[in-house]
Amino acid sequence: MKKPDHTNQLINESSPYLLQHAHNPVDWRPWNDSSLDEAKEKNKLLLISVGYSACHWCHVMEHESFEDAEVAAIMNANYISVKVDREERPDVDQVYMNAVQAMTGMGGWPMNVVALPDGRPVWGGTYFQKDQWKSALTQIAHLYDNQPEKLLEYAEKLEEGLSQMQIINVPENEKKLDKSLFDGIISKWKSVLDHKNGGYNRSPKFMMPSNYDFLLRFAHQEKDTELLKYVQHTFDKISWGGVYDPIDGGFSRYSVDEKWHVPHFEKMLYDNAQLVSSYANLYKLTRNEWYADVVEKTLEFVENELQDQSGAFYSALDADSDNGQGHSEEGAFYVWTKDELMKILGDDYELFSEVYHIDAFGRWEKDYYVLIRTQSLEELSAKLNLSTKELSAKLKELQKKLGSERSKRSKPGLDDKSITSWNAMMISGYCHAFQALQKENYLLKAEAAINFILKNLIQPDGRLFHTYKNGKSSINAYLEDYAFVIQALLDLYESSFKEYFLDKAQALLEIVEHDFKDEKTGLSYFTSSKDRALINRIIDVQDNVIPAANSVMAHNYYKLGKLTGNTELIDRSEKMLQAVLPGINDYAQSYSNWLLLLLNFTHPFYEIAVTGDNSEELAKSFQQQYLQNKVLAASISKSDLAILKDRHKSGESLIYICQHGNCQLPVHSLSDALGQMI
Template sequence: MANRLAESTSPYLLQHADNPVDWWPWSPAAFAEAASRDVPVLLSVGYAACHWCHVMAHESFEDAETAALMNKHFVNIKVDREERPDVDAVYMTATQAMTGQGGWPMTCFLTPAGEPFHCGTYYPPTPRGGMPSFKQLLAAVVEAWTERSDEVRTAAGKLVASLATHSSPLPQSTVDLDGAVTSLLGDFDRRHGGFGGAPKFPPSMVLEFLIRHHERTGSVEALSIVEATAEAMAGGGIYDQLAGGFARYSVDAGWVVPHFEKMLYDNALLLGVYTHLARVTAAPTVSRVARETAEFLVRDLGTAEGGFASALDADTEGVEGLTYVWKPQQLVDVLGKEDGAWANTLFGVTDEGTFEYGTSTLRLLAEPSDFSRYEQVRARLWAFRTQRPQPARDDKVVAAWNGLAIEALAQAGRVFEEPSWIAAAIRAAVLLIDVHMVDGRLRRTSRDGTVGPSFGVLEDYSCVAAGLLALYQASGEARWLSEAVSLLDLALARFADPATPGAYFDTADDAEALVHRPSDPGDNATPSGASALASALLTASLLVGADRAGAYRQAAEEAVARAGVLASRAPRFAGHWLSVASALALGPVQVAVSGSSPALVDAAVANVHGGAVVVSGAPDSSPLLADRPLVDGRPAAYVCRGYVCDRPVTTVDDLVTALSRE
């Protein structure tokens, strides 16, 4: 059979290129083949760092008998959800509608027209826990298709119609910021930090909103949630105590045992949270974790072409967590008896273990009293760990997630005065503009400097624009503002719902037509495309000239007005929306430093609230600096909130005072 996945830029598809399954990539040709053979499509969706995707691949897709059944009775399509989030979104919605839950691997059976008629997730090779085996499922689907084909097609068509009616835009409503905080307080896990029970995910965007709420209102409760959660995560097994960086989630409520994959988007968002929290708290852990996370991004996820890789795998040589877990004797062997015993106590490594087979994840159970000793022990353990087998890296570059990384590194570079992080953000931005922009449109992915075939979705345009706006402020290079404006104009032109001001589709108006055009406003693992767009539009409205500023702000306000119901009913899935609404409530704040004054710039960066912009340069060198001259020949800072400005100030103390006013 033809190896149709061999030329893919997706590491996930390449992992399946040698399967005995006759895989097709997502393409019109695959559906044409299903129609000509009059067989269903078996759609399998996953991603490279997914543990259970690997398990199902090994158990079923590498099995010759199972593959023979698949090849005989289906056209089999393999999709990388990170490369085609539009395809994933459509069929995940169907899976959740059919089963009440979702996840990956996702397994869907479709008509040759692409309409789903049976969906699920992982299926074992033998019956288990009430689940049929995968081969039993295949046989049942074949029987239904053969014996009741008309009935199956009719049901699939009704499901697609139902999905379309349930995806209408949200009504306009006011975002209740105080009400959202009250609701979040009720969901807060006061024992372990975070929200809800196991599995527990880092609530990055909710924490960002709560920081902004504290900055805006002085709320002690909001800040306490952030501090408790940030400290708990930083001390837990979800955080890599040796190399920095966060795992995807904790399988328990106490952040002890992670699902070991490390995703770019999680670490970019968490870098932002810890950076912004460092502006309002003196806790040494917060700054340390921010610095270590930034270094992890640059060191372990940076690619040779300048971008950032998508993820580190959950597994090492097929074993989850193999790289990361320890037994007490192993620490003694590496460190010696005295330091090993000290490290076992510090990191919570016990004979009973916290993970599998008597192994433990490393946690920092208390801030070390002897920090110098801690640093030496950590360095020795990390050096030893680098000699172990290492997890695979999904080195495709995803535009949206690189946008998040650019934004976080640019902001952290300013706050912590680390120009190397800003330089790393610039390298990634150059890659996105030079490689991902093709014929004036943004592509979703690249790998090894070769752009992939998938067109960018709304989150790509929005997150990259937001990253470039942060980079413009950090670097002062006008190019990044210009590129961001181009992306925002494209997003407004191609993704807006023309019938509903403030509503957006996740795919462009000229994108491949799927059975349903996705439009999900909810913030999940990453900001929704619409909330990211609203944020970027609001920021851009403060940085561009008058010809665009009003339109951008109006578009941001109209988008936020569609998020009120979501923020009220499910604030944990509206964190980014709430941050944008909070910035709107503050003005947002704008600081323009006219003239060369690193001291004024540093003071502004250290004291602004979330969502603010800080620009510096010669008078009239940028739109925000227009008509803002020096004062008595001295550099001056101009502080505005929305459309109201204070008098310019020339000293750091006066600037800090101006920024502290409500």
């Protein structure tokens, strides 16, 4: 093998994204104290370039610019160039993404920022063509050499603006939490829904699981049949579209079009984790077997492609792979030509073509097709004169054939680092799948994964690490890591009823209180007080594809309060909710996980305690119900847990339905218990 012409400091990193750039002619450094101090010592501008391994346009810009000797010469002469994996350093990503959005009105990846030696940003954007990039960097370097005061003045103004963005004005008077808060929110939300294709009236279309989880629960509790139908239609369209892989399972990151057809082909752990939970809950509500199939096939994909033997989960599969002709191409692993399909499927081609639109509707570009369905299996089976069972079996047979053929292709690149928060999301996904489908293996997978975290991602003082790769844990954890691990521990408790998980959750909660809490708002900072300060310390409250860590923590306080009887935790949850309420009316979609919490305060919420010899079986019957407005506890023997304390009677299995700690008379069956719930 030919020795690389260039090797930079990234060669010593473990991140697959950083290692992809280790042989660029650009003299890249990693984000660390040494690199930041070097910029100050040499009084050179910082060039901060942020991306992630599965990002298609990150690869394009690397190939066009960062592998180019002329571009590298400009960067090396004038800048301290720092490469950042946004998944390793979400804090750096957030700070500079806020700056880019403030400067340009938009954001995305790759993200490229020029900053003063002290880290304050002065210029930025996303993807640049090579000539644009060279021109911009040359002009900025010239300005810094000749009129540095202009950049300094701009940096100060931008810094002030960014600081103002971080201020959360807590209202002096708390709002009364009642159903009327939803009136304007829901009507405004309904105006942007796409009832034909599902999702919103725009493209690209992201899955946004917490948006649809909220709409599903709200529609169910309010008996809004039109909204319920829309949410189910959206989940149908997503799982029928090209964003879902019917061959190997798993979801891509988003659709570039309005019909969920053509994805950006990267598959991220966090999308699949959350969508497993969403489809599991939808199955609980509808008992539609298609949703169970989606859950099972997605988990098969995760186990086959994104899990190592230790129980940990990897981060992502790349969008690009070798197209068989020596070139890396987006989607090459996933797309098909008509000739390929006819050759592989033979006499079954016509049926497959009818189901998956091997026609003008399903065509992507050139002669490539991305598989997409537009009808349910029931509708298709009637059309094809088959029973639904026969059609389902036939499609599974054909998918297996195509999977066998596809396995001969070059696979997309794997980002094999494990991120604590994403692993925790996957644990929650397994818990929800277990509860819905009662497959014991799913609970065992969840327990193996949490044991991995508790063994490998805990520091000696009990704090968490953020990442793990090649046997090494690194980077002090962020609020999102604590939030999602605590959430996973609570989900594990409600799946297994092992109180050990609650003890672990409370221990991590204490660290959040000590290292992250903002006393004024009751919210928490994204970074620990023990970390090196960036240009500002962010309190993140808006839910995105991944819910905000603060909204997840607010749910955690609420649930732990209900289970342990600690009303101070419930008060803390409400204080956090009150702090963000003023922003919710303006853009509710960015607060959907907060709105799920609001439902706990505005609608009936139940504490369910199941005790006695048959408590496990009775509790399982509750797990299978679509009951998002409850906490569930169970024990065969006596327990000191507040929700269970003094509720055990020897020789009897009892169900207590409680609200705010006040319980109705105990009953013996699921049907009687459900009858006590409004």
